[in-house]
Amino acid sequence: MEKAAIKLGELNSFSKLVPTIDLFIQLHVTKEAVVSSRIEGTQTQMDEALMDEDEIAPERKDDWIEVNNYIKSLNTAIERLEKLPISSRLLRETHQILLDSVRGEHRLPGEFRSSQNWIDGNSLSDAIFIPPHQDYVGELMSDLENFIHNEDIDVPELVKIAIAHYQFETIHPFLDGNGRIGRLLITLFLVDKKILTKPLLYLSAYFEKNKGLYYDNLTFVRTKNDMKQWLKYFLVGIAETAEKASQTLSNVLELKERLENKINNDFGRKSQNAIILLQYLLKKPIINVNQAKDVTGLTYNTANSLISDFIDADFLKEVTGYSRNRVFIFDEYLKLFYK
Structure with missing residues (x-):
């Protein structure tokens, strides 16, 4: 006890x-x-x-x-x-x-x-x-x-x-x-x-x-x-x-800090919107391009480009296999809750 x-x-x-x-x-x-x-x-x-x-x-x-x-x-x-x-x-x-x-x-x-x-x-x-x-x-x-x-x-x-x-x-x-x-x-x-x-x-x-x-x-x-x-x-x-x-809480904080540092170092002019998108993903780690557009206030094409940057940085991965109506998952974050 x-x-x-x-x-x-x-x-x-x-x-x-x-x-x-x-x-x-x-x-x-x-x-x-x-x-x-x-x-x-x-x-x-x-x-x-x-x-x-x-x-x-x-x-x-x-x-x-x-x-x-x-x-x-x-x-x-x-x-x-x-x-x-x-x-x-x-x-x-x-x-x-x-x-x-x-x-x-x-x-x-x-x-x-x-x-x-x-x-x-x-x-x-x-x-x-x-x-x-x-x-x-x-x-x-x-x-x-x-x-x-x-x-x-x-x-x-x-x-x-x-x-x-x-x-x-x-x-x-x-x-x-x-x-x-x-x-x-x-x-x-x-x-x-x-x-x-x-x-x-x-x-x-x-x-x-x-x-x-x-x-x-x-x-x-x-x-x-x-x-x-x-x-x-x-x-x-x-x-x-x-x-x-x-x-798990400690691991989440470490992941958040590491990804924020990577965004600030690597994303240049996109950093501000990338941080906004990351904050959203910490709340809801499943996203599509329209949701990224709405949360960042960007155009569809610019939001789509930011999603692509997140995929290239291994923040997100696409889970449907479709060319349209794609859904992306913040996989590394979700896996912390499975441990």
Whole structure:
């Protein structure tokens, strides 16, 4: 627990020193959305998630919408935290955004379940785990909410959110989207308790790395009363993930400085517009010529020439293989989020 707390403190301190932290958060949130949705079976990759909807192949559009709903739900939940505490109301609002216009839209978006659900298996008779009956969900979620905000119990905050995540997944209050909301709950808690000033920590990649271990540790609490093993697993995840986020943030800053120096040294009269384009790419590392034209205020031909300069400098690479309607990716930057 001490190591986890130290690593979180380092990440939080680091984030306060970075002037472009919101750019980093946007990409971090996109990665979280992709990984968290992948756990649920969605196939969208990070570069696809950053494209505009009209650039997505029709057969991939449903997955793209699911990932972008997650991004929207996460960002909205963080904003709502300023006026609304972590609560059933906040989680239901977030859930409604998550399932808007996707495959789970008929599974009571924004509402706790009114029927029995189960985890794995074809029916209740062969399910691996059966959550509590639907009649108890409201009462159990109220109890969980009270636990999260109870200041009279002497439980460290990181232990409290570990228990709260376990309890949420055990209640399984929604018909769909419980995993994604349960993982989001961790980030919301860390921000709400001022452990992190910015939403920089997401455990989905850690949980996905060995999904069997994640599910086993949850199950052993239920079947063997082994909360200790779950807490150790969770805290190791906090420490590892915080350290990795700090390293990614450091790598982003190094890349930004190196490319800015290269632009200032090599781009001559184009330097000012090149810096503007680079700043845009740090926010949205997928671009076409029309977007480059709009962001820089250049003519189409001049923007196209600047894109060509970025390709020659290995800043961008073309990903469609087309001669028209080309799309370019800031590949070196995106790869930092895959490490």
